[in-house]
Amino acid sequence: MTENEKLTEDKIFEAATEVFLEKGMDGARMQDIANQAGINKALLHYYYRTKEKLFSAVFEMIAKQILKKFAPVLDENLSLEEKIRFFFKEHISFLQKNPRLPGFLLNEVNRHPERIKKLLASIDFDGLWLKIYEQHKQEFDRYNITQATLPQLMISMAAISVFPFAAKGILEGILGKVNVDFNDFMEERKEFAAEFVIKAITR
Amino acid sequence: MTENEKLTEDKIFEAATEVFLEKGMDGARMQDIANQAGINKALLHYYYRTKEKLFSAVFEMIAKQILKKFAPVLDENLSLEEKIRFFFKEHISFLQKNPRLPGFLLNEVNRHPERIKKLLASIDFDGLWLKIYEQHKQEFDRYNITQATLPQLMISMAAISVFPFAAKGILEGILGKVNVDFNDFMEERKEFAAEFVIKAITR
DNA sequence: ATGTAGATTAACCAATTGGTCAAATTTAAA
DNA sequence: TTTAAATTTGACCAATTGGTTAATCTACAT
Numbered sequence: 001m002t003e004n005e006k007l008t009e010d011k012i013f014e015a016a017t018e019v020f021l022e023k024g025m026d027g028a029r030m031q032d033i034a035n036q037a038g039i040n041k042a043l044l045h046y047y048y049r050t051k052e053k054l055f056s057a058v059f060e061m062i063a064k065q066i067l068k069k070f071a072p073v074l075d076e077n078l079s080l081e082e083k084i085r086f087f088f089k090e091h092i093s094f095l096q097k098n099p100r101l102p103g104f105l106l107n108e109v110n111r112h113p114e115r116i117k118k119l120l121a122s123i124d125f126d127g128l129w130l131k132i133y134e135q136h137k138q139e140f141d142r143y144n145i146t147q148a149t150l151p152q153l154m155i156s157m158a159a160i161s162v163f164p165f166a167a168k169g170i171l172e173g174i175l176g177k178v179n180v181d182f183n184d185f186m187e188e189r190k191e192f193a194a195e196f197v198i199k200a201i202t203r
Numbered sequence: 204m205t206e207n208e209k210l211t212e213d214k215i216f217e218a219a220t221e222v223f224l225e226k227g228m229d230g231a232r233m234q235d236i237a238n239q240a241g242i243n244k245a246l247l248h249y250y251y252r253t254k255e256k257l258f259s260a261v262f263e264m265i266a267k268q269i270l271k272k273f274a275p276v277l278d279e280n281l282s283l284e285e286k287i288r289f290f291f292k293e294h295i296s297f298l299q300k301n302p303r304l305p306g307f308l309l310n311e312v313n314r315h316p317e318r319i320k321k322l323l324a325s326i327d328f329d330g331l332w333l334k335i336y337e338q339h340k341q342e343f344d345r346y347n348i349t350q351a352t353l354p355q356l357m358i359s360m361a362a363i364s365v366f367p368f369a370a371k372g373i374l375e376g377i378l379g380k381v382n383v384d385f386n387d388f389m390e391e392r393k394e395f396a397a398e399f400v401i402k403a404i405t406r
Numbered sequence: 407a408t409g410t411a412g413a414t415t416a417a418c419c420a421a422t423t424g425g426t427c428a429a430a431t432t433t434a435a436a
Numbered sequence: 437t438t439t440a441a442a443t444t445t446g447a448c449c450a451a452t453t454g455g456t457t458a459a460t461c462t463a464c465a466t
Contacts, residue, residue, distance in 0.1 A: 008443080026229035027314070030424060040445050045425060100313075107310040109372035110303075111230065120376040129381070151381065151388070152395045155374065156363050163362030166369055169312035171358065173323040178332070178354065185354070192355045200403035211413080233454060243415050248455060 009047050011037045016048075017058050021100045024107060025055050056115075059108060063119050066101055069094050070158070074132055080139040084157070085194040091161045092190050096183070102166040129154070143201040153201065160193045212250050214240045219251075220261050224303045227310060228258050259318075262311060266322050269304055272297050273361070277335055283342040287360070288397040294364045295393050299386070305369040332357070346404040356404065363396045 015037035019028045030051055034041040048054035073087050095102065109116050129150055133140060140146075145153060164171055164186060172182050218240035222231045233254055237244040251257035276290045298305065312319050332353055336343060343349075348356060367374055367389060375385050 043444060103313040106369050110306040113372040116373055117376055125377055125380050155367060159362040159366035160359050163366045164358060166309050169316040170319055173320060174328055177328050196403045200399045
């Protein structure tokens, strides 16, 4: 029953994703996942032997999904400024659809840094940054960006995009008091962030 | 035994802070806290009746500590540019000494947003932002900052400062592959961030 | 010295949790 | 139809966990 098996295994995986995103590894209960999937708890262990294994599968999927979202900018045939605008529009849009991903990932990685080590190991950041540096040599020259400040710039862009979601709980509290809706704020942020960064690197 | 009592209660509080920062509310074990404090587990419940109450005390202390760190910029008699430089230098220095605070706070707030609601309630953000806006009216005029974009700017500054610590687990993995030390990176970031933001708002 | 109130402990408890197992059910091949 | 393998389940288990309790200890006022 390959069809049915696939169905059950997927059902479990989706339920686990939901619960782990909501409660984290420590807070999640196998019984909750079973309920969410509408199956018996023993069946969880039949497909994924332990909680750790199940969590690892979910974590890896989410981590890959997020890391992948940082890459495609490289392949687009755009000017640097266009790439920056493209990045914020795409990345924030993605996070609007998956607002709990950042908090989940950051927390679990801080709790167990070794979890992401192997995923990071497969990415050649030196080559990645060299590539983007080559791609925009003349532009980086016009702007005041050196190979040394490139990581600072990249992390700043990630921060500007990701942080509001990681801090959603606090930010909603703050914005609420100023009568601003979180979603409106993030919608507005797509353009603000792009202009902000472009202005920051232009000289 | 007021002296001894104070000592024990403090010992418990410090041990709890340590363990909660390390493991979070869900991951922390009362027994771990007792061991860390070098006392019997029952004594924890003698001073703080439940895990929830103990955690609340620790959480409130940490949250207040962090929120307080965003405020003093307002009172300094500095130009806007000087304030921005002051903020990043002070704030990043503070986080360098307390690198686990951001991850802890963000995670716990996302898990239980109501926890920070009452603390946020006591802060008048409208007044706060109006005050800083009044303080630097002519400068905001020179820069391209309106009342509407002020929250975007503030959140961006917080993001640039806080995010690297919240993402420390990942960031160390990335920087390690490029042979950059996290502490060096953050040291360099104090100036980079200031120049970055100042350039971004200058027209 | 002695009684008393608060501080501290060891032992214990009920509930929860991740995990197991043998039995029952379903599925697909022979 | 039979049968063997795979899937699903309810009942169960041992370990862990937050919390309690009754007894002991300590310091101090009388």
